[in-house]
Amino acid sequence: MFNTIIIRNGEVAIKGENRPVFEKKLMTNIKKALYGMQGYKVYKGEGRIYVDADPEIMDQVIDKVKNVFGVVTLSPAIKTEKGYDNLKEICLKVFEDAIENGEYKTFKMDVKRQNKSFHMTSPEMTKDIAGYILSQNPDVIAVDVFKPELTVYAEFRDNVNIVYARKIDGVGGLPVGINGKVATLLSGGIDSPVATYMASKRGLEIEAVHFHSFPFTSEKSAQKVEQLAKIVSLYTGNIKIHMVNLLPIQKEIAEKCPEELMTILSRRFMMRIAELIAQQTGCGALVTGESIGQVASQTIEGLTATNDVVKSMPVIRPLISFDKEDIIKIARNIDTFETSIIPEEDCCTVFLPKRPATKPKLEKIYKAEEALDVERLVSEAMENATVVDV
Secondary structure (H helix, E strand, O other), rough: OOEEEEEEOOOHHOHHHHHHHHHHHHHHHHHHHOOOOOOOEEEEEEEEEEEEOOHHHHHHHHHHOOOOOOOOOOEEEEEEEOHHHHHHHHHHHHHHHHEEEOOOOOEEEEEHHHHHHOOOOHHHHHHHHHHHHHHHOOOOOOEEEOOOEEEEEEOOOOOEEEEEEEOOOOOOOOOOOOEEEEEOOOOOOOOHHHHHHHHEOOOEEEEEEEEEEOOOOOHHHHHHHHHOOOOOOHOOOOOEEEEEEEEHHHHHHHHHHHHHHHHHHHHHHHHHHHHHHHHOOOOOEOOOOOOOOOOOOOOOOHHHHHHOOOOOOOOOOOOOOOOHHHHHHHHOOOOHHHHHHOOOOOOOOOOOOOOOOOOOOOOHHHHHHHHOHHHHHHHHHOOEEEEEEO
């Protein structure tokens, strides 16, 4: 029955002179989300974005489009030929479909006319169509013009009629890629997939970097990260994962440096390597899933120590002030939580010190790193890295 979708893009609509650029990117991303499907058309008209789709694929199209960043709400609608009598019949159809699929006690009509030469005003049309619907459905529903449970919207245009009732929530945010590209440190835990999702929601394209300690960590651990990236990619689009083996670096740290600095020193190497990968892949920032005070390395001093090695770009931490429950809630909403809690070791649990330093001093860290050939270790890790397309 429904043959078009009205897209509302919220924040994109207030971008002033840059609005066409944002809208073009959003349309491109919608087309990417629908890639491989047949029977649809994405276009702009009357200040909106529309997706015309065959009725038989409408539900599939809605499921994909609502997960595209930049889509705030969407409405499946009927677009049909012009004419007032036809408009009344379509309003009745949309009303009866809504009543069949939901429990409503009150409703109202909301009619807007584009053709001001038509002999009825919008309020007159609203009253007339509401009366027609009630006459065809006596004792089914009452009218409430102030707080209706159901509203049927009708647009009486010069060339077409458009009628809809439902407004489905999208994920909001900004179109992916409109604000550049970032490298996100993606582990197998709960936090980093959520941070990746949050960064992408602000219009950032994603390149992922995953550190493992194979063979101390298993192939299943890497597969878990790939699965997490696959889930997140439903929102972000395709993700490349740079798989970096940190084990040789961790072994040298364990042999030559104070045990309590293992975590911080490992994190510093991760940031060095991630920055190089970011530079090579055209990224303008790093993204991590760190949150203040959540673990020993995420104190102010710990974050200062990891930031210290990143010289050419900012480090973005979308979850910095989030409670763990806040993060878990988002993880559940985006369907990464159940995968994240699968018990697989990651590189951060290998060589975990008994008493990790919570307030590391940079002077002590610099002294410890004098025992390491930092440039060689980073270079070898980069040479042995592999890339997985998700």
